[in-house]
Amino acid sequence: MRKVPVTGAVGMVLGHDITRIVPGREKNRAFKKGHVIRETDIEALRNLGKEHIYVWEPGENMVHEDEAALRLAGAAAGQGLAMNGPNQGKVALRATHKGLLKVDIDRLNSVNSIEDMVFSTLHNNRGVEEGQTVAGTRVTPLAVPGDKLEEAERICSRPGPLIYVKPFNPLWVAVVTTGNEVYSGRIQDASFGMIRNKVTPFGGRVMGQSIVPDDQDLITGEIRRFIAEGAEMVLTSGGMSVDPDDVTPPGIRATGAEVVFYGAPVLPGSMFMLAYLGHVPICGLPGCVMYNSTTILDLLLPRFFAGERVSRADVVAMGHGGLCEECEICRYPSCSFGKSTGA
Structure with a gap:
């Protein structure tokens, strides 16, 4: 230049x-x-x-900003992403399908540590829509040394893409609602409609609901029955507090499932329980899921439908950013809730 x-x-x-x-x-x-x-x-x-x-006067080993941005985006992008631009030196990455955004945060930081390189993304593990801009990249000068760009490209592309979108998989979802008051008809169940509304946007297909009293053996039996019939996710509603009549947690444990956690550093949603029977997630939903618009369930559903197995370490990391501000007008997921830097 x-x-x-x-x-x-x-x-x-x-x-x-x-x-x-x-x-x-x-x-x-x-x-x-x-x-x-x-x-x-x-x-x-x-x-x-x-x-x-x-x-513009091309110099030895210098790469123009447009070409540099295209190369960075091309090296970093994996499945589910398309490039737009360059426009004013920037290249955007857009999702080509609905899914779970995956970002290798450590490598992203390494790229941005290289002088003149800029790569910005949405948060890791966020659900995104088709056509949504999820990342943008550029270099800050009008031309950069080729060897510096090549270093950034190596980080972007190995091992595997720095950023990609995992598609959501349609899952058969079963609902087990517990509680003597619901089973006897004293109160009308409100959980089924809420759960159906939560899972449908991800492609969830509700295969049925079973309403049982506060009986550990019946709860265990219904969960096992649904899984034997092909359920790929089981959500239980009711009986998740510490009251003596609440026996849903031991009912989940008695299925033989591996309990990942019971109690999470997320508000609302601290009494959530997650277990796996084989590859099938079993979720004990706390009462807040019924009346709070956004809870821990909203943080985990995208990961379940993307086929990920959530670990205890994943949940521990949710504490940073795990406090919902319960805004008068909910903006989730365009807010800080669940956006742990380590997630």
Whole structure:
């Protein structure tokens, strides 16, 4: 790149985008990099406050910002992502399907530790929609040394992609609702509709609901029955507190499932229980799931439907960012809830 006076730039190749900003009204690209400067452009450039511009003169081992951004994005992107741009030196990555965003945070930090490299993403383990922008990358100067870019590319691509989107898998979901008061008809169950609304956006197919009293053996039997009939996830509602009549946790344990945790550093949702019988997650849902719009269940469902097995370490990491602010207008997932830096 070479800095030249605008008045002496006719016939030269513009080395960078030039932006026009009208305060409070618009921001757009007035001149695109690669544009060959004409005599008629001089006045327009000066009206934009440009007395000097950079013109492109490829140097030895230097890579233009557009090419550099394309190479970075291409090296980092795995399944479920498409590139858009470059636009003003930036390349965006968009999701090509709905799914769970996966970001290798350690490697992302390594890339951003290299001078002149910029790579920003949404949070790891966030559910994203088709067409949603999930990352953007660029280099800060108009050209970067090729060896520096190659170092960043190596980090982006090995081992495996730095960022990708895992598709959601349709799962058969069973619901076991416990409680003498519901079983006897004293109160009407409200959990089934809520659960169906939670799992349907991920492709969940509710295969049925069983309502049982507070009886450990019956709870155990219904969970096992549903799994034998093909359930790929079982959600239990009711009986998750420490009251003497609440026997859902021991009912889950008695299935022979491996309990990952009972009690999580997430509010609301601290009394959540997760166990696995083989590959099937069994979730004991606390009462807050019935009346809070966003809880630990919303943090875990995307991971279940993406086929991930959640570990105790995953749940422990949720404590940082695990406090929902319970905003009057819920903005989840576009908020801090569940966005642990270590997740």
